Amino acid sequence: MTRMAATRDGYGQALLDLADNEKVVVLEADLGKSTKSLHFRKAHPERTVSCGIGEQNMLLVGAGMAASGYIPFASTFAIFTERAFEQMRNGIARPNLAVHLCGSHGGTHTGTDGSSAQSIEDLAVFRTLPNVVVMHPCDDVSTRALTMQLADTTSPSYMRTARNKTPVLYDDAAPGLIQIGKGIELQTGNDVAIIACGVLVSESLKAAEMLAAEGINASVVDMHTLKPLDGGLVDALVARCGALVTAEDHNVIGGLGSAVAEHIVANVFAPLEMVGVPDRFGESGQADEMLEIMSLSAPHIAAAARRAIGRK
Amino acid sequence: MSTSIEEIEEIARKCRVEIVKMVYRAQAGHPGGSLSEIDLLAALYSTRMKVRPDEPKWADRDRFILSKGHASPGMYAILAEMGFISHEDLKSYRVLGGVCQGHVDMKWCPGVDFSAGSLGMGLSFGMGCALAARLDKSERRAFVMIGDGEMQEGSVWEAAMAAAHHELGNLKVILDRNRIQNDDFCEEQMRMFDIPAKWRAFGWNVKEIDGHNMAEIMEGLDFLEAEENSNGPSILIAHTIKGGGISYMENNPAFHGAAPNDDQFKQAMIELGEVEA
Numbered sequence A: 001m002t003r004m005a006a007t008r009d010g011y012g013q014a015l016l017d018l019a020d021n022e023k024v025v026v027l028e029a030d031l032g033k034s035t036k037s038l039h040f041r042k043a044h045p046e047r048t049v050s051c052g053i054g055e056q057n058m059l060l061v062g063a064g065m066a067a068s069g070y071i072p073f074a075s076t077f078a079i080f081t082e083r084a085f086e087q088m089r090n091g092i093a094r095p096n097l098a099v100h101l102c103g104s105h106g107g108t109h110t111g112t113d114g115s116s117a118q119s120i121e122d123l124a125v126f127r128t129l130p131n132v133v134v135m136h137p138c139d140d141v142s143t144r145a146l147t148m149q150l151a152d153t154t155s156p157s158y159m160r161t162a163r164n165k166t167p168v169l170y171d172d173a174a175p176g177l178i179q180i181g182k183g184i185e186l187q188t189g190n191d192v193a194i195i196a197c198g199v200l201v202s203e204s205l206k207a208a209e210m211l212a213a214e215g216i217n218a219s220v221v222d223m224h225t226l227k228p229l230d231g232g233l234v235d236a237l238v239a240r241c242g243a244l245v246t247a248e249d250h251n252v253i254g255g256l257g258s259a260v261a262e263h264i265v266a267n268v269f270a271p272l273e274m275v276g277v278p279d280r281f282g283e284s285g286q287a288d289e290m291l292e293i294m295s296l297s298a299p300h301i302a303a304a305a306r307r308a309i310g311r312k
Numbered sequence B: 001m002s003t004s005i006e007e008i009e010e011i012a013r014k015c016r017v018e019i020v021k022m023v024y025r026a027q028a029g030h031p032g033g034s035l036s037e038i039d040l041l042a043a044l045y046s047t048r049m050k051v052r053p054d055e056p057k058w059a060d061r062d063r064f065i066l067s068k069g070h071a072s073p074g075m076y077a078i079l080a081e082m083g084f085i086s087h088e089d090l091k092s093y094r095v096l097g098g099v100c101q102g103h104v105d106m107k108w109c110p111g112v113d114f115s116a117g118s119l120g121m122g123l124s125f126g127m128g129c130a131l132a133a134r135l136d137k138s139e140r141r142a143f144v145m146i147g148d149g150e151m152q153e154g155s156v157w158e159a160a161m162a163a164a165h166h167e168l169g170n171l172k173v174i175l176d177r178n179r180i181q182n183d184d185f186c187e188e189q190m191r192m193f194d195i196p197a198k199w200r201a202f203g204w205n206v207k208e209i210d211g212h213n214m215a216e217i218m219e220g221l222d223f224l225e226a227e228e229n230s231n232g233p234s235i236l237i238a239h240t241i242k243g244g245g246i247s248y249m250e251n252n253p254a255f256h257g258a259a260p261n262d263d264q265f266k267q268a269m270i271e272l273g274e275v276e277a
Helices: A007-018 A038-043 A055-066 A078-093 A122-127 A140-150 A200-213 A231-241 A256-266 A287-293 A298-310 B005-026 B031-047 B072-082 B088-092 B122-135 B154-165 B195-201 B214-225 B262-271
Strands: A024-028 A048-050 A071-077 A100-104 A133-135 A157-160 A184-187 A192-196 A218-222 A225-227 A244-251 A272-277 B063-066 B142-147 B171-177 B205-210 B234-239
Touching (some): A007 A071, A024 A038, A055 B154, A078 A122, A078 A157, A078 B122, A122 A133, A122 A157, A122 A225, A122 A244, A140 A157, A184 A200, A192 A231, A192 A256, A200 A218, A225 A256, A256 A272, A272 A298, B005 B031, B005 B088, B005 B214, B031 B072, B031 B142, B031 B171, B031 B214, B063 B072, B122 B154, B122 B171, B195 B234
Parallel strands (some): A024 A048, A071 A100, A192 A218, B063 B142, B142 B171, B171 B234
Antiparallel strands (some): A133 A225, A184 A218
16 A cells, blocks of 8 residues: 655654754744644744745745855745745845745645635746745655755745645655656656656546556656756657657646757757646645546546557 | 934935935935935944944844935935945935935845835735745844825735734834825825824834934934843834935925926035035
8 A cells, every 4th residue: 555645744843853863943923833833833933934924035035044054944835935936036035045945735636625725836936036946845754854854954945735645655665766857767668758746647547547548658756846957858758759748737837848848949849748837726625526627636647648659 | 322413413414415416416315205304324334233233244243224215315314424325426316327226226236135116015025034034043133114195005914913912022113204195295195093092903013203303313223222122023103204304305206206406405505514604
């Protein structure tokens, strides 16, 4: 039986793991129980800063601490990080201060809270900022590993985590496999490459099973880092498979699909089908229901793969 | 303090000359807010700031955050006067590749602790510096200068509330209350009612002074540094004159962000005692 876990739990665990580094500080905006920074707060209250419900202030408090030698990890819901976009732009990205922002509850998969809480544009907006690393891991193990690595990076970052549990795809015994900026080919195939991030990685693996039953061998990649994009891996997939699908719980505008498209039009080109939220807002529903009505679930990814192959 | 009132006033006069020269050369920039703040900056830097101009990144330095980052000529002038940058560097104001970027930028100019330019951000950044100092068990302070129009940004009040909540006695704010913002007088754009009462209500120690009277400025800085005010953040509300020191710029909204022409430049140099009439 596949273990199920939420990526936000991996984030919370990583903060605890990082606590031995006395320069690590945690900033909260009244959502630590949800983003899972609360574990750090309970263990290290002296290094946890409550910013109240004030995301704009929180990010710049982080900037001031980063400029003073600290390593701030700030978190809130993905949707509320967007409220502080200009603080991230002018106060963090521009002076290149290593503040690490985590937006949990991203995507329509967030579910019943409805469209106001379902960020479908966070990856896009933060991807436009120079210096900022943008990530969306698929399980708690990789989230934990990537968060741990952030403490050693000199760039600011945005990481989206998810509210709901998804299948755990990595085991704890795979150190070195998960690296910021390096996509991971979970399954190798020659007919089509499915490049996914976040909650749609496991859906893509399911899609690959459906395709295999039809004799189509799909490669499935966990592209947990959208920026910097692993262009070398994309080039290799184009060369080997000749057709690409991207899959993300995010607007088709500006996210992983756009990042891959930007890369292949400037390098080696292949047909690309983008699976993503079709430029519309969500609504209240269960996570699996949301993936279905947004055309993001495994059958939709498989259909996109067939279309991509048909365009070769 | 070994620096006398007269000496600080002379530093401020020299800075005013440089402010007008910078904006005149660039034919762009923000003279009004630079002139209103400069007596405060001259006093702060020459008598209070624990900094090392030859080691601008010294970790235990006091921080100064010019949140009203458009008033950069004033900041550059005092940094040159203190020796962080050269007077020659001042010619790079708004010039491609220059250390004196249009708005103060920590990546470009030694002695600048925060990249400003977007209003409402510096107080939050200063709060982060103050928190870091406390964690480091350091005596260093974070001084932040904000503008009055800037207080219309909601995020200023997020920071005001949070800094008081965290009892940041090492956070010291100077408000340059010059009563004019980009488009017009503040009273016309957005009335702010009882400003001292607002800050008191947010939990701050508050004092008001005349921001061009050097004796009062020194009293105000004493207030910011006073032990009895170390229980939480403090703000010095300095009543100033936008464009202060240049007759035709004073209280004139047109000189928030405009450069003097040739005749106006000559007149300014006469008024500042640089050349004879």
